[in-house]
Amino acid sequence: MEGVAVSWIGLYALSPVIALSIAAVVVMLVSAWDRRHHTVALLTLAGLIGAAVLIPVAIRAVPQQVTELVVVDRYALFFLSLILIAGFATTVLAHTYLEARRERLGAALLPEFYILLLLAVTGAAVVVVSAHFAAFLLGLEILAMALFGMVAYPTYAERSLEAGIKYLVLAGLSSALLLFGMALVYAKVGIMAFGPMADALVLLAEVNEPLVMMGMAFILAGIGFKLSFVPFHMWTPDVYEGAPAPATAFLATVSKGAVFALLLRWFLEVELFRYEPVVLALTLVAVATMLAGNLLALLQDNVKRLLAYSSIAHLGYLLVALLSAGQLAVEAVGYFLVAYFVTTMGAFGVVSLLSSNGSQRDADHFDDYQGLFWQRPWLAGIFTIMLLSLAGIPLTVGFVGKFYLFAAGVNAALWVLILTMAVGSAIGLFYYLRLVAVMYQLPVPEAPPAAPPARALGSTLLLAVLTVLLLWFGVYPSALIDVIRANTLGVV
Amino acid sequence: MLLALILIPLLGGAVAAVAESWGRLWPGRVAFLVLLAELALGAMLWGGAPSAPGPWLAEEVWPWIPRFGISFHLALDGLSLVLVLLTAFLGVMAVAASWREVSTRPGFYYLNLLWTLAGVVGVFLAIDLFLFFIFWEIMLVPMYFLIAIWGHEQRGYAALKFFIFTQASGLLMLISIVALALVHAQTSGVFTFDYPQLLADAMPEGAATWIMLGFFIAFAVKLPMVPFHTWLADAHTQAPTGASIILAGILLKAGAYGLIRFVVPLFPGAVAELAPLATGLGVAGILYGALLAFAQTDLKRMVAYSSVSHMGFVLLGVFAWNAIALQGAVMQLIAHGVSTGALFLLAGAIQHRLHTRDMGRMGGFWAYAPRMGALGLFFAVASLGLPGLANFLGEFLVLLGSFRVAPIPTAVAATGLVLAAVYALALVQRVFHGPPHPFADGLPDLDGRERGALGVMAVTLVVLGLFPQPVLDLTGPAIESMRQFAAVLAPPLAESEWRVLP
Numbered sequence: 002m003e004g005v006a007v008s009w010i011g012l013y014a015l016s017p018v019i020a021l022s023i024a025a026v027v028v029m030l031v032s033a034w035d036r037r038h039h040t041v042a043l044l045t046l047a048g049l050i051g052a053a054v055l056i057p058v059a060i061r062a063v064p065q066q067v068t069e070l071v072v073v074d075r076y077a078l079f080f081l082s083l084i085l086i087a088g089f090a091t092t093v094l095a096h097t098y099l100e101a102r103r104e105r106l107g108a109a110l111l112p113e114f115y116i117l118l119l120l121a122v123t124g125a126a127v128v129v130v131s132a133h134f135a136a137f138l139l140g141l142e143i144l145a146m147a148l149f150g151m152v153a154y155p156t157y158a159e160r161s162l163e164a165g166i167k168y169l170v171l172a173g174l175s176s177a178l179l180l181f182g183m184a185l186v187y188a189k190v191g192i193m194a195f196g197p198m199a200d201a202l203v204l205l206a207e208v209n210e211p212l213v214m215m216g217m218a219f220i221l222a223g224i225g226f227k228l229s230f231v232p233f234h235m236w237t238p239d240v241y242e243g244a245p246a247p248a249t250a251f252l253a254t255v256s257k258g259a260v261f262a263l264l265l266r267w268f269l270e271v272e273l274f275r276y277e278p279v280v281l282a283l284t285l286v287a288v289a290t291m292l293a294g295n296l297l298a299l300l301q302d303n304v305k306r307l308l309a310y311s312s313i314a315h316l317g318y319l320l321v322a323l324l325s326a327g328q329l330a331v332e333a334v335g336y337f338l339v340a341y342f343v344t345t346m347g348a349f350g351v352v353s354l355l356s357s358n359g360s361q362r363d364a365d366h367f368d369d370y371q372g373l374f375w376q377r378p379w380l381a382g383i384f385t386i387m388l389l390s391l392a393g394i395p396l397t398v399g400f401v402g403k404f405y406l407f408a409a410g411v412n413a414a415l416w417v418l419i420l421t422m423a424v425g426s427a428i429g430l431f432y433y434l435r436l437v438a439v440m441y442q443l444p445v446p447e448a449p450p451a452a453p454p455a456r457a458l459g460s461t462l463l464l465a466v467l468t469v470l471l472l473w474f475g476v477y478p479s480a481l482i483d484v485i486r487a488n489t490l491g492v493v
Numbered sequence: 494m495l496l497a498l499i500l501i502p503l504l505g506g507a508v509a510a511v512a513e514s515w516g517r518l519w520p521g522r523v524a525f526l527v528l529l530a531e532l533a534l535g536a537m538l539w540g541g542a543p544s545a546p547g548p549w550l551a552e553e554v555w556p557w558i559p560r561f562g563i564s565f566h567l568a569l570d571g572l573s574l575v576l577v578l579l580t581a582f583l584g585v586m587a588v589a590a591s592w593r594e595v596s597t598r599p600g601f602y603y604l605n606l607l608w609t610l611a612g613v614v615g616v617f618l619a620i621d622l623f624l625f626f627i628f629w630e631i632m633l634v635p636m637y638f639l640i641a642i643w644g645h646e647q648r649g650y651a652a653l654k655f656f657i658f659t660q661a662s663g664l665l666m667l668i669s670i671v672a673l674a675l676v677h678a679q680t681s682g683v684f685t686f687d688y689p690q691l692l693a694d695a696m697p698e699g700a701a702t703w704i705m706l707g708f709f710i711a712f713a714v715k716l717p718m719v720p721f722h723t724w725l726a727d728a729h730t731q732a733p734t735g736a737s738i739i740l741a742g743i744l745l746k747a748g749a750y751g752l753i754r755f756v757v758p759l760f761p762g763a764v765a766e767l768a769p770l771a772t773g774l775g776v777a778g779i780l781y782g783a784l785l786a787f788a789q790t791d792l793k794r795m796v797a798y799s800s801v802s803h804m805g806f807v808l809l810g811v812f813a814w815n816a817i818a819l820q821g822a823v824m825q826l827i828a829h830g831v832s833t834g835a836l837f838l839l840a841g842a843i844q845h846r847l848h849t850r851d852m853g854r855m856g857g858f859w860a861y862a863p864r865m866g867a868l869g870l871f872f873a874v875a876s877l878g879l880p881g882l883a884n885f886l887g888e889f890l891v892l893l894g895s896f897r898v899a900p901i902p903t904a905v906a907a908t909g910l911v912l913a914a915v916y917a918l919a920l921v922q923r924v925f926h927g928p929p930h931p932f933a934d935g936l937p938d939l940d941g942r943e944r945g946a947l948g949v950m951a952v953t954l955v956v957l958g959l960f961p962q963p964v965l966d967l968t969g970p971a972i973e974s975m976r977q978f979a980a981v982l983a984p985p986l987a988e989s990e991w992r993v994l995p
Contacts, residue, residue, distance in 0.1 A: 375598075411671045423668060426660075434657075482558065
């Protein structure tokens, strides 16, 4: 082991993450002085933009191993950018959402949400740059702790508190599993850094060394909780439902995206695809996740729960790419995650905007959406496009993402997974269209859904941008494909 | 030029949506003009057809997603041109049918109508498989809205069933498309979704069967082939009249088009193995569809099931794969599109007046509405295949052609003509003859707009029935050029042999 020496160039490479941590501290300090909601929100945005501005600086320094714990490469920076953008979007949504709840929540409670948000973004950033179990766990814990606060933020709502507790307990459980798994692997190979671990594993006498396999199983279970793979998915719908809509959006995108990016890196670096039991287990998990996610979504009458199950199914689709391991797979994950980020953020953004009316609960009942199109055609139109993208209808980014997954899966001849994915997508149509049909229902019900606040310019603009991105990447995917290729080459 | 064929309805739809603010009738007017322009553009392309060099009458390529070898490749041959013309023609009829019927949110209605048509035209023009798939799927969305918003009492269910059947089978096709491109890349080293390039290289036999099945099922669902036909009756029955016309007249044709354009030429070997089964299912569809049609009491459902029967002939003709049978299949596509469209228009007119489709509450309409009765009789006998009309020509050619390949199934299929007479005449009997039903007392006759639309359709059927040669000349070269890729199925006829035909 080398000593801990960080060069300047290493700091450049790491600068976006450092900027994020500084931003979190600054926002915390400033909010002690100036507790105006706008100030804090704007400062948060500034912090995120600051980190984003440093990404071009970091790109010139990569790939860079910064201490044993962290590696900054183009792959990490790509996902870091995604996380920053999602953090930015969450901030905008949260501002609208919290502002509408100023009375109910109490003005004094508004600013802290943004501190938690920045901490969560920092945690996610650490996860995507980690190249070592310790860094991974550290990042994950920062992320989970902050998220717990965000989920339970509306302290007036019982359901949010319940969701918060649930998330806390399950995050604790998943960390315990992870730690135990890491310990088992470490006990055998004595290494926690991903790169050297691969070399050490190759030297083991037995290919499927029991201790290592047990360790891998525990680690995958721990990660499975975070990514809500079946059978570790039970918490997802409750937490999604209980959390305030912007927090749900963040949880669904950033938290899952970061962990998946890490999973893919680890999977490829340690060459987990060489271990039959691991591949078999993940295949079973993928099939179960795709089917259960889609089937359970059929039963939902709550938009947030429905989207929760749909996100479970989407993570199952991502496993198909993971298992097909190869350059195409990495690209597929990249594209699909972009699609997933844009679409999920958009869908929860609509929910969040509709919920920004100061009422106790979020607008997540199907009733809230009845005839929405005839009253607010643009918002309903955007939601329709988001749902169609989730369903994978062409000309949306969701379709190109799914096409990528199909290509990766067919390329690796994973027929069972591909067919399950097709079946899952077909089932998925059923519930997405159900929601769409509700929005276009005629005649319009007597009592229209409560109107959101007039001053939601930021959120509205955000949704418009997301819709444009969704269509742009769906109709003309080449530009994004080039970016992803440039940033993922050489990960394998 | 080809891009314009897609853009005209696409942009026209947007204009129609905006036009709602100019007045309630404006969206319909815009849609009408847009489709006339589309028809005119199609006619112009037909006019330029004889001078076209090469296999395509027109072709346009733009690079699109080079990573996957995908290009925005449109091309038009005689077959696609005929279908594009049919699309524009029936589109005009659908607008005519919707004129009075659609009063809620007409702007959004015509937007969806025109976008569906844009998608269908795209399907007929796209020869990059990825692009083809995109159009194939995208036309479903506006059609879904047409059924789900403006449909009848069970619209939600019917729209969902329609969407899921087509989309699920479409996903199988997507897998097949990807697999086809990857297999092609492995054998030839070029990763492409371009149809002409894929056509040029033969497939390895083992993979071909599975890949072909993905395509075949998608098209068979759309066609529809028994046993995948169950979505059809619900969708056609519940859809508003305009959408029923487009569904039956055009969307089903996309399935047949896919079989002719992609399935057989790309996988001749695998198709040869499948042919007996497909032929059998085609014959089953002819007979079963006719029986089901006869058993219906719902007027629109009856017409819908008659489509199953008629499309069975198309399936039979496609898998016979000789020039005569294929010409017959294409003629059947056109004739069925027009005659069924007309029958749906009539059914819609009756429903709009009486708010029922139940034939138990109909009867003796001839007394109230003689013009409706006469036109109803005309299209019913057209549907049963009266010689001199286009439907007869289509079915006759299919039977003539497929008899050389599969005599026994063809003989059985021919009895479908008898059954067709049974249900078509039963329809006339139950609706127009018999004692006048008191429920329909004072039924207003067809108005000028409806008479005009139905009159044009009737004239079209007569003209095509008596002078089919221009259409056969247009589709002939296209069919021959596809036939040479799958000559194993049916030995090529000498040109003199197929030229003899009408």
